[in-house]
Amino acid sequence: MATKTLGFSVTVxxxxxCFGSRSPQPTSKxxxxxxxxxxxxxxxxxxTSDARLVLEDGSIWKAKSFGATGTQVGEVVxxxxxxxxxxxxxxxxxxxxxxxxxxxxxxxxxxxxxxEESRQCFLAGLVIRSLSISTSNWxxxxxxxxxxxxxxxxxxxxxxxxxxTRRLREDGSLIGxxxxxxxxxxxxxxKMSQSWDIVGVDLISGVSCKTPHEWVDKTKQExxxxxxxxxxxxxVVAYDFGIKQNILRRLASYxxxxxxxxxxxxxxxxxxxKPDGVxxxxxxxxxxxxxxxxxxxxxxxxxxxVFGICMGHQLLGQALGGKTFKMKFGHHGGNHPVHNxxxxxxxxxxxxxxxxxxxxxxxxGVEVTHINLNDGSCAGLAFPAQKIMSLQYHxxxxxxxxxxxxxxxxxxxxxxxxxxxxxxxxxxTV
Ligand SMILES: NC(=O)CC[C@H](N)C(=O)O
Numbered sequence: 061m062a063t064k065t066l067g068f069s070v071t072v073x074x075x076x077x078c079f080g081s082r083s084p085q086p087t088s089k090x091x092x093x094x095x096x097x098x099x100x101x102x103x104x105x106x107x108t109s110d111a112r113l114v115l116e117d118g119s120i121w122k123a124k125s126f127g128a129t130g131t132q133v134g135e136v137v138x139x140x141x142x143x144x145x146x147x148x149x150x151x152x153x154x155x156x157x158x159x160x161x162x163x164x165x166x167x168x169x170x171x172x173x174x175x176e177e178s179r180q181c182f183l184a185g186l187v188i189r190s191l192s193i194s195t196s197n198w199x200x201x202x203x204x205x206x207x208x209x210x211x212x213x214x215x216x217x218x219x220x221x222x223x224x225t226r227r228l229r230e231d232g233s234l235i236g237x238x239x240x241x242x243x244x245x246x247x248x249x250x251k252m253s254q255s256w257d258i259v260g261v262d263l264i265s266g267v268s269c270k271t272p273h274e275w276v277d278k279t280k281q282e283x284x285x286x287x288x289x290x291x292x293x294x295x296v297v298a299y300d301f302g303i304k305q306n307i308l309r310r311l312a313s314y315x316x317x318x319x320x321x322x323x324x325x326x327x328x329x330x331x332x333x334k335p336d337g338v339x340x341x342x343x344x345x346x347x348x349x350x351x352x353x354x355x356x357x358x359x360x361x362x363x364x365x366v367f368g369i370c371m372g373h374q375l376l377g378q379a380l381g382g383k384t385f386k387m388k389f390g391h392h393g394g395n396h397p398v399h400n401x402x403x404x405x406x407x408x409x410x411x412x413x414x415x416x417x418x419x420x421x422x423x424x425g426v427e428v429t430h431i432n433l434n435d436g437s438c439a440g441l442a443f444p445a446q447k448i449m450s451l452q453y454h455x456x457x458x459x460x461x462x463x464x465x466x467x468x469x470x471x472x473x474x475x476x477x478x479x480x481x482x483x484x485x486x487x488x489t490v
Pocket of ligand 1: 153343346371413414
């Protein structure tokens, strides 16, 4: 190819190198892909070492490691959020998964003390195209590399994230093994990836809290955008299936007093607390792998107002008698358009899920309230007769746009309505 000067001493041939190259090596069952990029050859302030991401389809992606070292298996999913990698890293719903960020430049704002979504990082690892060589933000407390190393989470960079994303979009989500261990052969890693599965595994029990506790923190005043908090206080019991803390902060900001309970907390104990409402949270893995949670949800339905978010929505769907199914590659990102069928509005939403409820399997009376406009899948449900509302996506965002925050107000209104019904004088029948 003829080399043409573009200015800033960058040439077309330099740029073509930056887009990586597929170099299939037909010698064995596996094919190796390396990313050649002249722009990242300079000295780096962090340790680098060779790493391999071996996917179950036999492709091997050579990369450099940051964070922890070792060998880790997980399902690879891609996330299209442009910002918010710290919230993504601490979202417990990613347990068992490698998150590949499609935004090519990650790490430039470091990590801070405020943006944690849970007590630790539960994900299998992080896959990025380019790790920022410098970190600059007024809230930055640590670099991304140091943060991951301390939490024993593996990361890789200098890998062709666009090519992997296209593969996942075409072939569906894939299991992969990430390794920095040179003593393991490609075939061994491939075998590992082909013999592990995320379907049917209860990942909730590994991320849920162990004992009930109160939650009081609201969204900090400087970040608050809801100007009309409720004048009344409502007691909400929140089931922690891997709950993101911003769900709790948003509920507290809307005037709720919250008791967080573990995933195995009996429905009877919850009902004894006489809550105004119950929240079923987001969480990792396959909703069909946790029948005990579906049973708990079933025993609460109809008795108090409930709100299900993501995993909570899927468990509600199953408790109502419906079915969930695994999607081809799921939805992960902060830019998913959702159609609110009740208002006619389109919301740009934050999403993170691989499973969905099949609305055709739900009983009569259950209303589909929201649709994902990318693929028409069910994004929200309501069953007014049973005081149920649920969303497949994340109204708390974090990271993501705030378009769907109104859902917390709707939940408060549901509880308010129920309270007012109880205080109405009962007509006696003769
Ligand atoms: N964020 C979530 O709650 C995810 C729910 C479920 N683990 C899924 O992947 O669909």
